[in-house]
Amino acid sequence: MPSNTSPAMRRYIRRLAVCMSVYVVLIFAAGYVFRHAPPEGALAWAVAVLPALPILGTFWTIFRLLAEETDEYLRLMFVRQALFATAFCLSIMTVWEFLQNYEILPPGNGGFGAAFFWFMGLGIGGLWNALTNRDAGEEA
Amino acid sequence: MNNRLRVLRAEHGWSQQDLADRLGVSRQSVNAIEKGRYDPSLPLAFSIADVFGLPIEAIFLKDGDPQ
Numbered sequence: 001m002p003s004n005t006s007p008a009m010r011r012y013i014r015r016l017a018v019c020m021s022v023y024v025v026l027i028f029a030a031g032y033v034f035r036h037a038p039p040e041g042a043l044a045w046a047v048a049v050l051p052a053l054p055i056l057g058t059f060w061t062i063f064r065l066l067a068e069e070t071d072e073y074l075r076l077m078f079v080r081q082a083l084f085a086t087a088f089c090l091s092i093m094t095v096w097e098f099l100q101n102y103e104i105l106p107p108g109n110g111g112f113g114a115a116f117f118w119f120m121g122l123g124i125g126g127l128w129n130a131l132t133n134r135d136a137g138e139e140a
Numbered sequence: 141m142n143n144r145l146r147v148l149r150a151e152h153g154w155s156q157q158d159l160a161d162r163l164g165v166s167r168q169s170v171n172a173i174e175k176g177r178y179d180p181s182l183p184l185a186f187s188i189a190d191v192f193g194l195p196i197e198a199i200f201l202k203d204g205d206p207q
Contacts, residue, residue: 070164072180073165073173073178074166074168076178133171133172133177
């Protein structure tokens with residue numbers, strides 16, 4: 001029985017799992033360090049940036065998927081998904097910033113930054129792809 | 141762009157997965173091409189033509205051309 005996922009997609013899922021696992025460890029570790037022994041100066045910068053690194057790694061895995069996927073149709077679907085995510089994220093952040101500019105919303109983002117909304121958009125884009133390909137069942 | 145992929149595949153008794161395996165693409169790709177949701181690149185169109193032993197223009201038709 002052939003797999004439904006391409007080798008490039010399987011590599012993407014594996015890399016994504018690694019990045020997300022590292023992220024979970026680092027976000028809790030950085031929080032712990034800042035609560036119990038707050039670093040200062042350059043070390044504070046380094047510790048604060050640590051949890052961002054696996055997120056950057058996730059962006060890298062996405063671009064690797066686009067480079068490694070040899071199935072042109074699947075690649076197109078993923079490009080469409082990523083473009084939807086970009087439009088979704090930019091729209092949310094733009095509206096949010098204007099609401100903050102006119103002080104309707106308070107400053108800050110409560111931890112929900114651009115990456116959060118981009119990944120949310122990626123999920124919605126994936127659902128959109130699945131819905132538009134819903135009639136794509138096997139035909140003998 | 142229209143195509144005769146489904147008819148040709150049926151003539152050969154191949155499932156979408158059979159054709160996908162011969163082309164080295166996913167079954168989703170074959171399905172999308174068959175249903176006209178996706179026009180393949182020129183290299184993939186040549187591969188499809190090779191698999192069926194036909195010229196490209198015997199498989200892919202301009203919109204409005206009779207099937």
